[in-house]
Amino acid sequence: MLKVINPGIEVIVEDWPGRLGYLGKGMAPSAAMDNVALDLANLLVGNPHGEAGIEIAGGYFEAEFASNTVISITGTDMQPTINSQPVPMWESIAVSKGDKIKFNHFGNLGFRSYLSVAGGIDVPVYLDSKSTCIFGSYGGYQGRKLQAGDIVNFGNPTRDLNNLKGRKIKKEAIPEYAREWVLRAVPGPNTCPDYVTEEGMNYLFSNAFKIQHSSNRSAYRLQELKEGFFAREDGGVGGSHPSNIVDHAYAMRGALNICGNTPVLLIGDGPTLGGYMCVLSVINADLWKVGQGTPSRDYIRFEMCTQEEAALARRAQRALFDEKSLA
Template sequence: MLKIINGGIETVVEDWPGRIGYLDNGMSSSGAFDNVALGLANVLVGNQPGEAGIEIAGGYFQAEFETDAVISVTGTDMKPTLNNQPIPLWESIKVNKGDVIKFSHFAEFGFRAYIGVAGGIDVPLVLGSKSTCLFGSYGGYEGRKLQKDDVLKFGKPSKDLDSLKGRKLKPEAIPEYSREWVLRAIPGPNTSPDYLTKEGMDYLFANSHKVQLNSNRSAVRLAEASELSFARPDGGVAGSHPSNVLDHAYAIRGSLNICGNTPILLIADGPTLGGYMSALHVINADLWKIGQGTPGRDFIKFVFCTQEEAVEARKQQREWLSEKSLA
């Protein structure tokens, strides 16, 4: 078990792929914002890559172990310590009852850290997932962020703890973090020539877009695209601005919503439908990068991708998030 001393800025329980199959009921998928960091954290401690772990956004999380365990820490380097001594990232370590783990804040690159625990986090399944949906207040630990005095239970490890400690990733398996996050994307469903001009789509792909401060697990808002050119003068019966459309389903996770002149990436807890156009879609294999983009600091760059390339990238990621990545 793990007793929370300080929940930090935003710490939640998340699994992957989250709560699938309920978009038509208005329920988003939720799930880890960075499924690669979660997946590798799980592989290191002998779990399936989609098992529930702890997602720490921003930092300042602190907790005490009430049982022996094997854990791993991945993601941005928040300078984690165990009993005030530094611990390594991207490898599994043994912890003992009474040990205290503590995190500082996000590093120069990246924004979220993850804790994987041998056996996973033991919280109830809600519609097939352990993930927290903050905007619906369900799933995870009581449907909310972790806070002081919460106690998380662990599941049963896949192996003896001593056999799981000391596992490391191959150097090439550790993801590279950056100030500019390159996201492969497929145009549509609301694209040129009907909604944006060719020049408008070129603008989205040719420029870097800064991640704005008012971003969260529902949406990552990008800098206003003042030079974005639309293919129609207005939204017709849907509204006065050409970004307006009659309400339709959003292809979350990864849809680039255009709200006025502001591009907004709809992700984990994003809305399932609305009245704005969606110009492109980030491929599944690159969704993890959105979760590491730091609000107010980092940039997003879209590059064109075909459906065939997207399928192949997803297959490659499945290989990445497996024991083949262990040293």
């Protein structure tokens, strides 16, 4: 068990791939914003692929362990400590009952850390997932962010704890973090020449866009587009602005929604349909980078990708979550 002392900025229970199959009912997939960090953390403590962990956005989380276990910490370096002593990241660590873990703020690179525990997080499975949807108030730990005084239960480890401690991720398997995140993307469905000019799409794929301060788990908002982006003067029957269309489903997760003049990456807890155009979709293998993008600091750059390349990248990423990634 883990008793929360300081809940930090936004600390929630998330698994991967989340709550799939419910977009038609208006329910977002949620899930870990950085699935790579979560899955490597699970690998370290012997959990199966996609098991729930604790996602720490921004920092300042503090808690006390109420039982002996093995943990791992991945993601951005929030200078974690146990009993005020620094602890390594990307490595499994034995902890004892009464130990106190504490995180500082997000690191120089990245925005989210992940805490995985041998046996996973014991919360109810709701619609096939343990993930929290904080905008819908369901799933995870009582459908909300963790609060001071919460008791988070752990599942039963599948391996002997003594055989789990001291495992490390190989240096070459640890993802590279950045200030400018390159996201491979497939154009469409609303693109040139009907919705966007050719110059507009070229602009989208040849410039870096700053992540706005208003970004969150539903959407990462980017800096506004320049003039000449749209191929039409208005949205016709869809509305007065050229970004307006007749309502349609959004390609969750990863659609770049154009809301007025603002590009908005729809992720995690984002809307499942609406009346704005979507000009590209970020490939599944690069979604983790969005979760590590820091609002008001980092930039996003889009790189053209084919569907075939996207499929290959996804398979290559899945291959990381294997014992061969351990040192």
